[in-house]
Amino acid sequence: MYPEITPLIRDVIKRRYELIPYLYSLMLESHLTALAPQRWIGWGYESDPEVWTPEVMAGETQYWLGDTIMVGGVYEPGNTIARMYLPENEHGYLNLSAPHQHLEGGRWVEIDSQWKESIPLLARVGGGIAIGKDLQTRSPGDHRFPSPNAVEDDYRAVEIFPATGNAKFSYSWHEDDGIAAKPEITTFTLRYSSTDDGISVAFERSGKFVPAWKELDIILPVGEKRPVLQAGMGCTKKADSRGRTVFAFVF
16 A cells, blocks of 8 residues: 555545444344435435436436435546536535535536545435444444454444524434344434524434443534534534534533
8 A cells, every 4th residue: 555545544444433323323224124225316306307317317326325425426537526416405415525515406516526535425404424433343232352452332423414594404313232133222313403593402312222422422514603502502612623513412
């Protein structure tokens, strides 16, 4: 591996670890409902006539990963632009890579995709992404083989994507102990609403499984300056290494 590439690979691996709660929840959802984690771009947007055109129906160049992350790509040598269709919706999408722009739904767009930066990744406004630590963690129920390279899964955050104006959204994810053949599954739901002045959040859970994490961070998109409020009170504010604002949610 070329030394200049090592940091890029390391960042990708760390992001993959972070996304395990999101991906694991999609697998549990698939087990319970037979809903595929990776979905055709028109899934849930069947009233948009453009999703039935041959180019979109081919389904070879972009897909949904869950109902929040839209994944695209570039497939020709020397090409650095991805052509993607964004299904019609009310609040649009956010580019998760620079320049982190807002994009309206119901149209084709071209997304800059430099290979040293990121493949095209968009987030649906109103969605959520549950994330964990950016390193290897052990399953909450697995203490059979202690390893110095695996730590407890005791951190959880949700990346949210609020609308610019007044709107209400909710995002749910599932967790279990990661090892039981017939596990207890708990569903966690984060409800958030936005106004011009701030973003209000509320949290609830349903199920018998109790995770190792006891607090929840709320991570806002790059450039989002509004405060996060919990029951009318401000949450503890900090920043992360990606230039995003993080609020600690206490429940």
